[in-house]
Amino acid sequence: MKFPFDNSYSRMPDSFYQRVEPSPVSSPELIEVNRDLAAVLGIDVDWLESSSGLDVLSGSQFPEESDPIAMAYAGHQFGGFSPQLGDGRALLLGEVVGKDGVRRDIQLKGSGPTQFSRRGDGRSALGPVIREYLLSEAMAALGVPTTRALAAVASGDKVYRESMMAGGVFTRVAQSHLRIGTFQYFAAREDFDNLRVLADYAIARHYPRAIEADNPYLELLGGVIERQAELIAHWMQIGFIHGVMNTDNMSISGETIDFGPCAFLDVYHPEKVFSSIDQQGRYAYANQGPIGHWNLVRFAETLIPLIDDDAEKAVAGAESELSRFPELHSKALRDRLLRKIGLEEGIDKDWELVQELLSIMSDGYADFTLTFRHLSDALEGGKETGVLEQFSDSQPIASWLTSWRSRMSNEDVALALESMRQANPVFIPRNHRVEEAIAAAYEGDYVPFRRLNELLRRPFEEQAAYSEYELAPKPSEVVCATFCGT
Ligand code: AMP
Ligand code: MG
Numbered sequence: 001m002k003f004p005f006d007n008s009y010s011r012m013p014d015s016f017y018q019r020v021e022p023s024p025v026s027s028p029e030l031i032e033v034n035r036d037l038a039a040v041l042g043i044d045v046d047w048l049e050s051s052s053g054l055d056v057l058s059g060s061q062f063p064e065e066s067d068p069i070a071m072a073y074a075g076h077q078f079g080g081f082s083p084q085l086g087d088g089r090a091l092l093l094g095e096v097v098g099k100d101g102v103r104r105d106i107q108l109k110g111s112g113p114t115q116f117s118r119r120g121d122g123r124s125a126l127g128p129v130i131r132e133y134l135l136s137e138a139m140a141a142l143g144v145p146t147t148r149a150l151a152a153v154a155s156g157d158k159v160y161r162e163s164m165m166a167g168g169v170f171t172r173v174a175q176s177h178l179r180i181g182t183f184q185y186f187a188a189r190e191d192f193d194n195l196r197v198l199a200d201y202a203i204a205r206h207y208p209r210a211i212e213a214d215n216p217y218l219e220l221l222g223g224v225i226e227r228q229a230e231l232i233a234h235w236m237q238i239g240f241i242h243g244v245m246n247t248d249n250m251s252i253s254g255e256t257i258d259f260g261p262c263a264f265l266d267v268y269h270p271e272k273v274f275s276s277i278d279q280q281g282r283y284a285y286a287n288q289g290p291i292g293h294w295n296l297v298r299f300a301e302t303l304i305p306l307i308d309d310d311a312e313k314a315v316a317g318a319e320s321e322l323s324r325f326p327e328l329h330s331k332a333l334r335d336r337l338l339r340k341i342g343l344e345e346g347i348d349k350d351w352e353l354v355q356e357l358l359s360i361m362s363d364g365y366a367d368f369t370l371t372f373r374h375l376s377d378a379l380e381g382g383k384e385t386g387v388l389e390q391f392s393d394s395q396p397i398a399s400w401l402t403s404w405r406s407r408m409s410n411e412d413v414a415l416a417l418e419s420m421r422q423a424n425p426v427f428i429p430r431n432h433r434v435e436e437a438i439a440a441a442y443e444g445d446y447v448p449f450r451r452l453n454e455l456l457r458r459p460f461e462e463q464a465a466y467s468e469y470e471l472a473p474k475p476s477e478v479v480c481a482t483f484c485g486t
Helices: 035-041 051-057 126-141 180-188 192-206 208-212 216-237 285-307 311-322 325-340 348-363 368-380 394-408 413-423 431-442 447-455 464-470
Strands: 017-019 029-033 069-071 075-077 080-082 090-097 103-109 148-160 164-174
Touching (some): 029 051, 029 126, 126 431, 126 447, 180 192, 180 285, 192 216, 216 285, 216 325, 325 348, 325 413, 368 394, 368 413, 431 447, 447 464
Antiparallel strands (some): 017 069, 069 090, 090 103, 103 164, 148 164
């Protein structure tokens, strides 16, 4: 068997999905296969790279043993509820249990229309395929829980977006595609039997310990809260802005999902937004924690009928779980940001040091990644230039460095430097480099994409051959807005 499928979701009740037929593309071309990931999944890589592999990766033909479905889900998008979204340009080929024992979904994106497509064409332009490949693999290398990229394919067909553009198909691998929006789909229909089937499935797949708990559904809620609190803090540690934290884009498994208009900060500012459709700043950098909490409240609401027959009791239980989120998230964020300046856990004074630094960075238009990375030089040999040159005004940061160094004189510097190197990446998928790779791909040149993908595999290591990829964009290269482009 080419794909060792072991499907479970397609055996759920019919209302969970629609079965789909293949929609062939004209002349698929393989751009990239993730060989390491294929090996973990137990998929024959040589076959994947062959023409019959390409037929599958382009959605032109379904492999044996696959059971392709488009999943139903709902969701709050920018605060407004849509009772039916669903896989409108994606399909779940099936599930594979990898060599590591983990069950994962294999999904095609851009594979053609489904009953959930409504207005869209079910296709994807090449740009979003390249972007998701780069961003999701970079996130994985940065150590962040995330969906992964198995393959990118150019379809040979055109799609109409702002203009006619080359199309593509992306193969996404995820621990599952269960979203908060999947629960909302059944809750909105007051279909509590299927809601329970879904919740039991989610527990068995992602939170098996909850089966033993007094109240498995409260335990499920608590588990999702814990993973999301940590995940969002992890994003913020590396300057990631998700950009479209709608409830259909928040995964029950705790993975980062949906790399639409996401971007990494260059210059630090807590209110930074890149997404062209986020005009209110709903999903701004520093708003991600509170919005995560808001989404989790929506999740909790769906679980009320399962938690207890007595609604008052159910609400009290859910509220008590939800109330843990702010502290869990801020503790995770505090620990992660403290590590960036070489401190662990920390006393309140240490946290003030972090906040002061962030405030000086935002006033001084400092590059987030470079500032933190160069702090190591300032500690190691007193080489301050790398830090100072990130700031428009060097006086406030120079005096901050003095306070910080005096605080660090109580610490084991070698240990602190080691932990800083693991908390502060050298390389991130900088927006101007991602855009450069996308522009080249539209010209049929995949070299910039491959180079960027290669260097992002080791984001915490200096790589002499790629040192220019460390740099912040020149003023003319700054990317101000990102687009979903779907
Ligand atoms: P997303 O932007 O991925 O969060 O998608 C939101 C909803 O819009 C989902 O139901 C998608 O399936 C649907 N959608 C996005 N792009 C397309 C498209 N090109 N064709 C059909 N449906 C789409
Ligand atoms: Mg989505």
